[in-house]
Amino acid sequence: MDTNMGVSAGELAKLLGTTLKGDESVMVGGIAALDVAGESDLSFVAQERYVEFVSTTKARCLIIQKGADLRIPEGKTLLEVDNVEEAVEKVAEVLYPPKVEYPMGFISPYASIAPNSVIGADCYIGPFCVIEENAVVEDGVVCVAQVYVGSKAFVGEGSFLFPGVYIGERCRLGKRVVVHSNSVIGCDGFGYRQRKCGDVVEHSKLRHFGIVEIEDDVEIGSCVCIDRARFDKTRIGAGTKIDNLVHIAHNVQVGKRNLLVAQVGIAGSARLGDDVIAAGQAGIDGHIKVGNKVRVAGKAGVTKAIPDGMTVAGYPAQEHIKEKRVRAAIRALPELMKRIKTIERTIGREYGNSTKDNEDSC
Structure with missing residues (x-):
């Protein structure tokens, strides 16, 4: 499908496997929200809050939910689908293909690769990357540029590391892990022993000997810091997605398929179950357990254990309904x-x- 001049509505209908109502020759060159879309843009109605913009949008082609009761102005071309978000994603892959395709099997002459490290087949190691001694980078890994992989670290098959990523010594990434720019995996945890010297209290650093283990299919946003454990490991469970600017302290255990939104902070040795969602700027105290499928509202401060399935809000965090009443x-x-x-x-x-x-x- 040639997308240089846009894609016709008829071609999009075939792509999505759905029927089309309207003019199949309408050309689509981009995707935009209803209120800002132009005539050549595809737009969509994914949530009820945006229905009011349907009557005024300039977009000529719309993706809508099958069976949706909407007042659509005349002259619009409609693509009715079972899942709007999935359909938009499919169209986006066609209209916005990756601009950079990395030549697999390439190691930049400007990269520094230790002679006893292991680089798998079909990897891309970009300019100014550093792979330290005894590190292992498995097949199909992309290190875009200025990526640091420490001594004895392990990067699993098909992982993608954006510029400026730091992987500390002995830390381990599973398969298909994505880490965005300027994130640090395996920095020292924040631990000090206080001792009094005369009238002054000094802070003596506690060494951290553990690692960070990232399981398969985890995505980590930009400027995320995940501290190595004091002993043993800090763990991020398979399928977890972490937004930008999240901090995860030493020895934290994060379960599978968690969603941690921007500026979440998790203190040392906290344990999160599977399918937990922590909204923006939520804080979780150290050494407590958060159960499976817990929902933590934005800016909430969790100071005690939360049982499975509960939704909490406020500071100190309590059951969401009680917090609303307060x-x-x-x-x-x-x-x-x-x-x-x-x-x-x-x-x-x-x-x-x-x-x-x-x-x-x-």
Whole structure:
């Protein structure tokens, strides 16, 4: 399919395996949200909150949910699908193919490769990458540029490391792991022993001898720091996805298929079960257990163990429904204070009048 001049709606219908309503010759050159799309853009309705833009969008071709009750203006070409998000992803792969294709089986002359390291078949090792002694890089790995793989580290088959990634010594990445730019896997944990020297308290660094183990199919965003364990390992379970700017401290155990959103912080030795979702800026205290399928709301502070399946919010984090009631009560406080002051004034007047009557009777 030649996409240089765009793709016709008819071709997209074939790609998605669906029927088309409207003009199959309409050309699509890009994808955009309903409110900003132009005539040559494909747009879509994935959530009810965007339905209001359907009547005003300039996009001539729309992907919509099968059976959706929408008022579509005349002149629009519709592609009805079972799953809007999946359909948009398929179209995006056609309209926005990768701009850079790395020549597999290539090692840049500007890379530094230790002679006793192992580089698998069909790898791409870009400029200024450093592969230290006894490191193993399996088949099909891409290290784009300026990637550091420490001594005795292991990078699994098909992994993709963006520029500036650091993999510390002895740390292990599974298969098909993606690490985005400037993330650090295996820096020292934050541990110090305090000792008093006269009137001064000094902080003496505790060495960290453990590793970080990343299991298969994990994706790690930019500027993420995952600390190596003091002993044993810090572990990230298979299928977990980590957003930008997340910090995971030493000896943390993250289960499978977790979603950790931007600026989440997890303190040392915390244990997260499988299928946990922690929203933006949530914090999880050290040495506690968070159960399977727990949901942690944005900015929540988890200070104690959370059982399986619970949704928590607030600080300290508590069951989401209770937190909503607390917030509702807090919002009502100004009005409640007014009512209390009114009651106090009324009681004060009545008390004052009663006192005056008693004085008169004497």
